[in-house]
Amino acid sequence: MGLRYAWSSWRVLLLVFVAEFAFHGFTYGEKASNYNFIQEATSAPIVSFYDYIIIGGGTAGCLLAATLSRNATVLVLEREGSPYVNKTKIRIENTLSTLTDTSPDSFSEAFISEDGVVNIRPRVLGGGTVINAGFYSRAETFFLKQNGLDEALAKDSYEWVERKLVSKPVVLQWQSAVKDGLLEVGVLPYNGFTYDHIIGTKIGGSIFDENGNRHTAADLLEYADPNSIKVYLHAVVQKITFTTKVGLRPKAQGVIFYDAQGVRHMALLKNGSMSEIVSSAGAIGSPQLLLLSGIGPALQLEALGIKVVLNQAIVGQGMADNPLNGLIIPSPVPVELSLVTSVGITKFGYDIEFASGFDFSALSIAQSPANFNQILHALIILLIES
Template identity: 55%
Template sequence: MGLRWCRLFAAALTAILFLPFDAFSASEQAPNYTFMHNATSAPSVSYYDYIIVGGGTAGCPLAATLSQNYSVLLLERGGSPYGNPNITNLSTFGAALSDISLTSPSQRFISEDGVINARGRVLGGGSCLNAGFYTRASTDYVRQVGWDPRLVKESYEWVEKTVAFEPRLGEWQSAVRDGLVEIGVVPYNGFTYDHLYGTKVGGTIFDRDGRRHTSADLLQYANPTGLTVLLHASVHRILFRTRGRPRPMAHGVVYRDALGVRHRAYINRGSKNEIIVSAGALGSPQILMLSGVGPADELKAHNISVVLEQPMVGQGMSDNPMNAVFIPSPVPVEVSLIEVVGITHFGAYIEAASGENFAGGSPSHSSMFSPKIANNAEQLMENNDETAAAFRGGFILEKIMGPISTGHLELRTRDPNDNPSVTFNYFKESQDLERCVQGISTIEKIIESKAFSEFRYDTLPFPALLNMTANSPINLLPKHANASTSLEQYCKDTVMTIWHYHGGCQLGRVVDHDYKVIGIDALRIIDGSTFNYSPGTNPQATVMMLGRYMGVRILRERLSNEESR
């Protein structure tokens, strides 16, 4: 029984994460973005008021906002999300994440910790690849960062008009919700985007037709005469003026198109024009270092001329550890992504996802964690009776708030298309591990609750469920025989990512509270690399908000300065 369920778990977890939502047929029609072009059509030299490096979750709303009054160049190393059903359709969630080809919108990387992860390589960034959960940061987070609460609220609402929706809760998600309330994760706050202690239903970026809405959709608010978006434009370095200046000044970028042709783009002369890096938690520190801003010894080791020694670039890297428990169900369940969350006082978030009748799916195309999972799934597909039962169920996961544990990022090569080396040091700090243990214990209580009783086998006690997970190849870490009996070891053995990594260009260390790079003129960083902690239960809402928020702030500051002259 134990070995059989372990094999079934591996196949079922793979299938659940690749949810075949056959009920939906989402439209893939692209908006009429007349400002979007392939970089091969770009001139060899061009000039703009703002150059934004990275058309991801923050870069798109930032570009749309700044284009209202100024000329903006948005450089995205990937392609368009439109017309790609693996991005647009709920029915193929996960397929893009499993695609490891050079043209994939997802670029896989493996941290030095042995956890398989992914970064966006597409206009819209991570919002094109994730499970769609939408929720705001807490009011405490907003206050600690020093943001203007009124503008934060307005910026969230601007984003939500286009990309956020209320999900339709099915029986599995309802059972998890009711189980959370039953075991004391209270109060029940209903449907809300707000970050509130207790249990709530959050938002989703999938609409009622199963169509994903991403930060790229926010470009519809751009001034089409003020914005140029170049796809497949890989930025190799930022150019600085240093001669005769007390401090370096960013004034241009070098990028290459899909054919490898080199282009230069410069900001127009003007005291307020800037280059803004929004390349994400891996890309932004990587671009800074490739441009000569970072730890001097590391830069010299790669024969990169030091423009500014900044030892904190690449430091403070964190990834919220996720641990999941798979629960086979004796009855069919609906297909669902993350919709319900329990926000606990001890510092963990409890969420769930489910699937139904995955025997008809294609898990062989879907391994997000390890090719071994897909191989196991293919073998099980040969036994339809057993597989059909195995693919009924879902998993409940816990994610650590923060986290406290941090690591670092280093260059591997001087090619910006190569992944840097990143270490997250999962559970290095004991408090993170303690939170995981409490989170797993909370999952056990939910499974044993009356509200969840319809979806559990009484013949499969909780240790058996843990054993299924612990013996599945969900990461590259060595396994331990006592993982199912020691929750501490279970947390370490089964750690996965939930793609909420951040840091590398942190606020107060690399950038100031205006997101200007400390020690350099005309250069800002606006994205998740500036976060000291991951906001909310999912950061994508806040990253999109930050793009809009800082765009509005920049416009207001320039307008105020111009009026005061």
């Protein structure tokens, strides 16, 4: 038994971090949106047992769950709902309105960092792939080598993801002009259409298909064995429970979670040497859960009245925001709707990305001039976190 922390990011390219576990040539034909294993947590038994418990059904959680379910029983606990309940919200033309909608039942949740930075995080099965700009790129080769990952296995895993989610985008007038402009200012060479993350200008992949439908990490659950997996929605995990013995490191044994009606449930690991709890609740959610479970800086936990299970000084520390700059150019004539397609990858370590055709006046938050900064920041998030 054990506990692992899976770093989940909004960037689709980071699927490779957990994709090395992916199996290949194993698929089920039924669509994930119709799977009966995706249920409300109110239907969960009070006590249940699984080989793997995954906290967070985001980009990393869905992929890992689909893979592990081939040879083990898997439970996924997602704190909010499903993107399939309203598929119009995840169409390309609704991207900005979905991102900026932070009402209680929306897919986006606003927060402000301790530094005063306004930001948005996803709260939906599929995670950031439900609200981002949909740009797809593989990781750089040196990253794989630096982290000791098998390049051949990573390539197979990329293709496993790409078969379900990624399309070659249709490049129209605006994105063609972007490509030409990047080349003109010296973002060279031109690499054409490629999933590879290499210096120069390229046309990348998109998780929007040719009809404008978004494909999210939740679609990867189509790979799962429906007889071995359970996904509970609106399941809020309170804490991870541990067994402790003097002289031995604590071992994770289960989780306590609550459904939408406030009923308490417990999911426990089976007695297997490979049984694990995986926290993939995001860069904010996972450290928060560890702290609530008693893993973190002892002095901080004691001050909050939380029993210390393991004194771990780095939990919840070292968070940082990506530096970014955004520019919005109003057009006197209608411009085609497009998200990130043509991209400039510079040798200086930053990327140049563009979107077009969004109507800010259609957003409810645009009615007040005081909200302009919120709109601007939302669009920048959309581009940078793609």
